[in-house]
Amino acid sequence: MIASQEESTRTSLTFGPFTPAVEYFVDAAQRSVLFWDVMRQRSDQYREHLAQAAPHVLSFAAELVVDGRTLDQPVNYALVRITPPKGVEVDPKRRPFVVVDPRAGHGPGIGGFKADSEIGVALKAGHPCYFIGFLPEPMPGQTIEKIARAEAIFLEKVIALHPQADGKPCVIGNCQAGWAVMILAAMRPELFGPIIVAGAPLSYWAGVRGKNPMRYSGGLLGGSWLTALTGDLGNGKFDGAWLVQNFESQNPANTLWSKQYSLYSQIDTEAPRYLGFERWWGGHVNMNAEEIQTIVDDLFIGNKLAAGMIQSSDGTAIDLRKIRSPIVVFCSKGDNITPPQQALGWILDLYENVEDIRSYGQTIVYTIHETIGHLGIFVSAGVARKEHDEFSSNIDFIDVLPPGLYEAVFEAKTDSTISSDLVSGDWVMRCEARTLDDIRALGGNDAADERRFATAARVSEINLALYRTLAQPLVRAMASSPMADRMRQLHPLRLQYELFSDKNPLMAPVTTMADRAREHRKPVSAENPFMAIQENISNQIVANLDAWRDMAESWAEHSFLSIYGSPVLQAAVGIDPSDTRPLRTTAKSPLHRELLQSRIDDLRSRITTGGLRECMVRGLLYVGMARGAADERGLAAIRRLRAVEDDRSRLTLAEFKALVREQYHMLLIDQEATLAAIPELLPSNADVRRKAFAALRQVLSAAGETSGAVADRLHQVGRLFDVETGPIAGVKSKTGVEGSKIAKAS
CATH class of the missing domain: 3.40.50.1820 (Alpha/Beta hydrolase fold, catalytic domain)
Known part of the structure; x- marks a missing residue:
């Protein structure tokens, strides 16, 4: 530190008012060399990663x-x-x-x-x-x-x-x-x-206008015929680098500038994080053409x-x-x-x-x-x-x-x-x-937007059929494995890694220069005025790229809405311009309705069966329904509820889950009858009832004070358990007409 200060003092004496500029440009030159060395490391890492039999980025054995x-x-x-x-x-x-x-x-x-x-x-x-x-x-x-x-x-x-x-x-x-x-x-x-x-x-x-432009891309490209073309040119394989490029195109400011600038501006600390992420980001994989075609046709466009x-x-x-x-x-x-x-x-x-x-x-x-x-x-x-x-x-x-x-x-x-x-x-x-x-x-x-997307899906089907009929046989005849491999190698995302590796003779001096830069590293002070200029220039570049992205996205959205909102085009491809829901969701099957009614009848018939644990779950759910929420503090308390034993063996988690769902559905089907059955299902031992209600109350108070309708329901359950609730610690009972109705109903 002392030596650095002395060196800075000598620089000031030598260059006078030009000292900030000299210090900045020395630092900038060193950062530039170190930046390109990280690019070299990134490229070599990329090649080593792809050479592995099963490349991955898991940090666990x-x-x-x-x-x-x-x-x-x-x-x-x-x-x-x-x-x-x-x-x-x-x-x-x-x-x-x-x-x-x-x-x-x-x-x-x-x-x-x-x-x-x-x-x-x-x-x-x-x-x-x-x-x-x-x-x-x-x-x-x-x-x-x-x-x-x-x-x-x-x-x-x-x-x-x-x-x-x-x-x-x-x-x-x-x-x-x-x-x-x-x-x-x-x-x-x-x-x-x-x-x-x-x-x-x-x-x-789905999406919101002005915010989610990626959903328009399939329609603007005329549908999935380009996916089929890319798969055919790849000799039956689709290069995953194209998918990564789609992601990168959503944020050109980050792709073209911010990611690299962040590394450059923080070169002394940022390299490990940058290289760690790039190890995954550059690990492109291939898909069968049929796989990506299914994804695009059935999910992205369809x-x-x-x-x-x-x-x-x-x-x-x-x-x-x-x-x-x-x-x-x-x-x-x-x-x-x-x-x-x-x-x-x-x-x-x-x-x-x-x-x-x-x-x-x-x-x-x-x-x-x-x-x-x-x-x-x-x-x-x-x-x-x-x-x-x-x-x-x-x-x-x-x-x-x-x-x-x-x-x-x-x-x-x-x-x-x-x-x-x-x-x-x-x-x-x-x-x-x-x-x-x-x-x-x-x-x-809205309904008009749904018709637009349905029209785009129909146009995609038509264009894909035309491509398969008119062009696909010729493209497949021309394609070959060597040509497909060469095209993948020349993809821009792959080239950015390949060009800066040690295989490139122009990168040979970088390692030596980087070692010298680290040995003589002189980072500039954050107060240096040229650092502020650098940041301002970076911010302007980001703002301009963001403005360009916003303009392009606005144009894409406007074009999509105009083209596929045309009633003429919609009618031409078989979409009713007045249809409010062109995508027909699978309706409930008659079998589902029959099974549902059978399940309701079965649950209704078993409302009057059960024992202590069924009654406790009914009480817990009935009170909890008034709260409309549950949090994790109830988890440990629920486990305590499971620990309350009656004359049956302790439930497993799966059995307890089934019990909760069954009792919940009973309350939905017939709340009055489900609650009314509690006194008859409880054991006659008053001490067991008191302990069970105390456990139930402990669960409900785990998240804090119980008040209002929740407290009134808790009192009601206490009466059903034949327990004198009295003033309950942590419970504020609701008064008024509704509280009187609840008390009267019990």
Whole structure:
């Protein structure tokens, strides 16, 4: 430090008023050399990564469990078991977590990219962890359905390895893997515990005008014929670098400037983080042409998943309403790839109201981050330590929630947090009941917009048919493996890595120059006026690129709305210009209505059967329904409720979940009769009743003071238990007409 100060003093004496300029330009020159050396390291890292047999970016050790290439229908996917790092212990009796990464242009591993990741927080919560990844090259004949069936085999293996687990595996699907997991869960619902889909576009048409331009791209390109052309030029393979380029085009300021400038301006500290991310970002993988064609036709342009219009090879419709596990949807308002409307719009497509959701026995929990971008949902350490940590720690709590629609909200735990000993982490997760109007309030398409997207889908089908008839035979005749390989090598995203590697003789002096720059490094002071000029220039470049992006997006949206909003074009392709819902969602089948009525009749017939535990669950649910929310502090208290013994053996988590759902549905079917049956079902021993009610009250007070209608219902349940409630600590009873009615009804 003293030497540096002395050197600075000598510089000042030598250059006088020009000292800031000299210091800045010395620093800038050194940063430039170091920047290009990091580019060289990035390129060499890229080549080393691709040379690996199974390239990935997992930061955890793993062992192969099932190699998808050895299956009867081989795929390039594999199931691996994550080895817990030193100091982390997992409980084999806890439900396993299975993380599925997206195959959307990049290689696998982003779900376990670092310690604070989806895999990391699940391990910390004590869950055994598995990972489903993939190799860079697809197997011949591999399809989306074959991948789904392979993943079903993977889950069967996980279940077999954990016969004593307290629940089926929790499966996390990131981005593209989210909709893939949902399709499999609709095909094989018995394999799944709770499902977490993060940043997954399940309803691709959805969005808000002026904010979500990526959904217009398929229509503006004339549909999926370009996808078919690219696959044919690739000799039956689709280069994932094109998908990555689509992502990069959404934020040209970051792609063309900010990412590199951040490295340049913080060259002394930023290189490790930059290289770590680029190791994943540059790991491009290929897909079979048939795979990407299915994705684009059925999901991106056709939007067929939520409508139940996708069928398996045996003709079975993929209906997301067949999923029986809780579904957790994690999205963000800052995500311009998968905005909340695309992550949640499928709920509006499939259900008329919350009662409709309940009729299918589904539990849907969603949470919306305010600012994080698409990649941050998977790679942000802050998101991992908050949302993903809470999901992992409270997955059993989510699993026992009654059917319905909820929003998960998070509050920081403080010294004043009530029952803080029941909170496992730094946040309190609360699930609040919501309606479909809460999702509609996020914004979305009107009927005219839906007709536009339906028209674009129909135009895509026509153009694809024309391409396949008129051009595809010629293109396929011209294509060859050497030509396809050369085209992939010349892709701009690959070239940016190849050009700066040690293979380029022009990069040879960079290493020596960088070593000298590090040896004589003279970082400039932050107060140097030229640093402020540099920042201003950078900000102006970003602003100009953002303005260009906004102009291009505005033009794209205006063009799409004008072209596909034409009544003439709509009529020409068979779309009724007056249709309010051109995408026909699969209607409820007569069989569903019959099964639902049969289930209602069965539940109604068993309202007067049961014992102490049924009565306690009825009381808990009845009081809780007035609150309209539950939080994780109730999880430990619910476990205490499970510990209250009657003359039967202790329930497993799965049995307790079934009991909660059964009693909840009874209350929905006939609340009055369900409550009236409690006194007859309770044991005659007054002491047992008092202990049971005390446990029930403890659960309900775990989240804090009980007041208003909740307190009145608690008093009512106390009377049904034949317990003198009196003044209850932490309970404020509601007075007035409504309270009198409740008391009178009891």
